[in-house]
Amino acid sequence: MSNRLKRLFAQKPKGLLSVYFTAGFPNLNDTETIILELEKNGVDLLEIGMPFSDPLADGPTIQASSTVALKNGMTIPKLFEQLQDIRQKTQIPLVLMGYLNPVMQYGVERFCQKAAEVGVDGIILPDLPLQQYVEEYKELFEKYNLSKIFLITPQTPEARIREIDSLSNGFIYMVSSASTTGKTVGLAEQSQAYFQRVSEMKLQNPGVIGFGIHDKDTFEAACTHASGAIIGSAFVKALHREGSLPENIKSFIQSIKN
Amino acid sequence: MSYHVNEKGFYGKFGGAYIPEMLYPNVEELRQNYLRIIQEPDFQQELQALLKDYVGRPSPLYFAPRLSEKYNTKVYLKREDLNHTGAHKINNTIGQVLLAKRLGKKRIIAETGAGQHGVATATVCALMGLECIVYMGEVDIERQAPNVARMKMLGAQVVAATSGSKTLKDATNEAIRDWINNPEDTYYIIGSVVGPHPYPDMVARFQAVISEEIRVQLLEKEGTELPTYVVACVGGGSNAAGAFYHYLDEPEVQLVAVEAAGKGIHSGESAATSILGKDGIIHGSRTLLMQTEDGQITEPYSISAGLDYPGVGPLHAHLFESGRARFENATDEEALQAVLELTRLEGIIPALESAHALAVLERLQAKPDDIVVINLSGRGDKDLSTYLKHFHFDEQ
Ligand SMILES: Cc1ncc(COP(=O)(O)O)c(C=O)c1O
Numbered sequence: 001m002s003n004r005l006k007r008l009f010a011q012k013p014k015g016l017l018s019v020y021f022t023a024g025f026p027n028l029n030d031t032e033t034i035i036l037e038l039e040k041n042g043v044d045l046l047e048i049g050m051p052f053s054d055p056l057a058d059g060p061t062i063q064a065s066s067t068v069a070l071k072n073g074m075t076i077p078k079l080f081e082q083l084q085d086i087r088q089k090t091q092i093p094l095v096l097m098g099y100l101n102p103v104m105q106y107g108v109e110r111f112c113q114k115a116a117e118v119g120v121d122g123i124i125l126p127d128l129p130l131q132q133y134v135e136e137y138k139e140l141f142e143k144y145n146l147s148k149i150f151l152i153t154p155q156t157p158e159a160r161i162r163e164i165d166s167l168s169n170g171f172i173y174m175v176s177s178a179s180t181t182g183k184t185v186g187l188a189e190q191s192q193a194y195f196q197r198v199s200e201m202k203l204q205n206p207g208v209i210g211f212g213i214h215d216k217d218t219f220e221a222a223c224t225h226a227s228g229a230i231i232g233s234a235f236v237k238a239l240h241r242e243g244s245l246p247e248n249i250k251s252f253i254q255s256i257k258n
Numbered sequence: 259m260s261y262h263v264n265e266k267g268f269y270g271k272f273g274g275a276y277i278p279e280m281l282y283p284n285v286e287e288l289r290q291n292y293l294r295i296i297q298e299p300d301f302q303q304e305l306q307a308l309l310k311d312y313v314g315r316p317s318p319l320y321f322a323p324r325l326s327e328k329y330n331t332k333v334y335l336k337r338e339d340l341n342h343t344g345a346h347k348i349n350n351t352i353g354q355v356l357l358a359k360r361l362g363k364k365r366i367i368a369e370t371g372a373g374q375h376g377v378a379t380a381t382v383c384a385l386m387g388l389e390c391i392v393y394m395g396e397v398d399i400e401r402q403a404p405n406v407a408r409m410k411m412l413g414a415q416v417v418a419a420t421s422g423s424k425t426l427k428d429a430t431n432e433a434i435r436d437w438i439n440n441p442e443d444t445y446y447i448i449g450s451v452v453g454p455h456p457y458p459d460m461v462a463r464f465q466a467v468i469s470e471e472i473r474v475q476l477l478e479k480e481g482t483e484l485p486t487y488v489v490a491c492v493g494g495g496s497n498a499a500g501a502f503y504h505y506l507d508e509p510e511v512q513l514v515a516v517e518a519a520g521k522g523i524h525s526g527e528s529a530a531t532s533i534l535g536k537d538g539i540i541h542g543s544r545t546l547l548m549q550t551e552d553g554q555i556t557e558p559y560s561i562s563a564g565l566d567y568p569g570v571g572p573l574h575a576h577l578f579e580s581g582r583a584r585f586e587n588a589t590d591e592e593a594l595q596a597v598l599e600l601t602r603l604e605g606i607i608p609a610l611e612s613a614h615a616l617a618v619l620e621r622l623q624a625k626p627d628d629i630v631v632i633n634l635s636g637r638g639d640k641d642l643s644t645y646l647k648h649f650h651f652d653e654q
C-alpha cells in the first residue's frame with residue numbers, strides 16, 4: 001500500500017471524507033484548484049475521475065461532467081501534465097478512477113509508471129475484472145507501488161469479498177446499493193444490513209462507502225458502518241452553482257461536515 | 259486454430275467480461291447456467307416447437323435465378339426475412355426469453371438499433387407475459403418509426419437514449435445501466451454477439467440454426483453441404499455468426515463479412531470497424547472498436563440503423579485478425595442500389611442491413627459453378643420511408 005493511504009487510514013480510521021470529481025470539469029485547468037481547495041476544507045482523500053465517452057457505471061451527472069470534460073480537451077496525458085508538480089503542494093492521497101479502454105490505449109504500464117511518478121496513490125478501474133487483473137496487471141501495479149482498489153456491492157458473494165480483500169491493498173470501495181452513480185434514494189435498510197454483514201467479516205482492508213452519499217445525513221450514516229464515505233455526483237453538481245470554484249467547494253464541504 | 263469461445267470466455271485475445279462489479283452476479287449467474295439450461299431436453303423441446311410453429315422455421319433457402327444470371331454464378335438467399343417479425347433477431351430472443359424464464363426473471367430489458375431486435379424482444383415478452391423495456395437511440399426512434407409503433411403495440415415501453423450519438427451504442431449503455439440498477443428481477447436480452455461473455459457465445463448458439471439449416475437445405479439442392487461463399491452483413495455480427503457458425507471449421511468455405519462503409523471508409527462517416535477500429539473494450543468485451551487515439555469511443559455512421567455500431571462482436575474480431583473471414587464493406591449508396599436490384603430482379607424488398615451483404619456480389623468475382631449463400635437477414639418494411647425518399651417514389 002502507498003504510504004499516504006496507509007498513513008491516512010492509520011491516523012483516521014473513522015469518519016473519513018472522500019470526494020470524487022471529474023478532471024477537466026467545469027473547466028480544463030481546474031484540476032489543481034479543486035484538489036487544493038478540497039484539501040483546505042478538510043477533505044481526506046480524493047478520487048480524480050478520468051473522463052470516458054461511455055461511462056457504463058455512471059448516472060447522468062457524471063456522464064454529463066465527462067462529456068463536458070472531454071469537450072474541454074481532457075485526456076490522460078493532459079491530466080498527468082496537470083498533476084506533474086502536485087506533490088510539491090499537497091500530500092493528500094490521490095486515487096485515479098476511470099474506465100479501462102483509455103488506460104489500455106495509453107498503455108497500462110506507461111500509465112502505472114506515470115501515475116507513480118506524479119505521486120498518485122491508487123487506481124480504480126471498475127471495468128477491469130478481478131481475473132484479468134490477477135493474470136495481466138497485478139505485477140505492474142505492485143511494481144509501481146500503486147494500490148488497486150476494487151468495488152463490492154450488496155450482491156457480491158462472501159467468498160468473492162474475501163478474494164477481493166486478499167487482492168486489495170488500500171481500501172475496499174463499498175458500493176452502497178445496486179445502482180449507477182448519482183442515485184439519491186438514501187441508504188435503504190437492505191444497505192444497512194449489507195454494511196453490517198461486511199463489517200462483521202473483519203476484512204484486512206478498511207471499507208469506504210460510495211454511491212448515493214449526497215449530504216450530511218447520508219455521509220454520517222455511511223460513516224457509522226465503515227471508515228468513511230465518498231461523495232461524487234452531489235459534489236459535481238455543486239460545481240455547477242453560481243459563484244467561484246473555491247466558494248462552491250467551501251460551502252458544499254461545510255454542508256457535509258458541519 | 260479454434261474459432262469457438264474458450265473456457266475463459268475468449269476468442270483468441272478477444273472477448274472476456276470487462277464489467278463493473280455491479281454486473282458481476284448477473285453475468286456470472288448466466289455464465290454458470292446457460293449451457294446447462296440450453297442443453298436440457300425440455301428447453302430444447304420448447305425452443306424447437308416455437309422456432310417451427312411460431313417463427314416459421316426452417317426459413318427457405320431460395321435459389322435466386324435472375325440474380326444468379328446477372329452475376330453468372332449460383333446465388334442462394336437464406337430467407338431470414340420471412341421469419342415472424344421480419345428478421346433473424348427472433349431466433350435469439352426466443353432462446354433468451356426461455357432462458358430468462360428458467361432463471362426466474364420477471365422483467366426484460368433490451369437495446370435496439372433498427373428496432374428489429376426491439377420488436378423481436380417485445381414479441382416474445384408478449385408471448386410469455388413479461389414486462390418489456392426497450393432502449394433505443396433518439397435518432398433511431400426517428401428513422402425507424404414503424405418498429406417503434408410495433409413495439410408499443412406489443413406492450414413494450416420504449417425509452418429514448420439521448421446521450422452520445424443517440425444510436426445503438428448509447429441504447430446499449432442505457433440498457434446496461436438499467437441492469438446495474440435492477441440486479442435481481444431483470445434479464446437483459448442482448449441483440450447481437452456483443453457484450454460480456456457468455457453473451458457472444460450464447461447469441462451465436464441461438465443464431466446457429468441459420469447455418470445448421472443451410473447445410474441440410476444445400477445438400478438437398480446441390481448435393482453438398484458446403485457452399486463456396488457465405489456472405490452476411492455485420493453490425494454487432496449476430497446474423498453473420500449464425501450463418502458462419504457451422505462452417506467455421508470448414509476451411510474451404512469462404513466466409514465474407516460485410517460492414518457498413520457509410521459515406522465512404524475515410525469520409526469520417528462510416529461504421530467499418532475492422533478497418534477503422536482498434537483493439538479495446540466496449541460494452542464489456544475486448545474487441546475491435548472505433549475510437550480516438552485517447553481511447554474515447556467514436557460515433558459511427560451508417561444509413562442503416564442496425565449496422566451503426568462502433569464495435570463488432572469478439573468472434574468477428576478474431577475471424578478478422580486470424581484471416582478466417584474476409585471483411586468487405588459497402589457504402590450507403592451501394593446498399594441502396596442493391597435494395598433496388600433485389601427488389602426488381604427477385605421481387606424481394608430487403609432490409610437496408612441485409613442489402614450491404616447483397617452489395618458485394620459483384621466484388622466476389624464468383625465463378626459460374628460457385629455457390630454463393632447470402633444471408634438475407636431481414637425484410638425492408640421498416641426502411642420503406644428511406645427507400646421512398648431516396649428513390650423518389652413518393653414524387654411519382
Ligand atoms: C435485418 C437486420 N440485419 C442485420 C442487423 C445487424 O445486426 P447483426 O450484425 O447482429 O446481425 C440488424 C440489426 O438490427 C437487422 O435488423
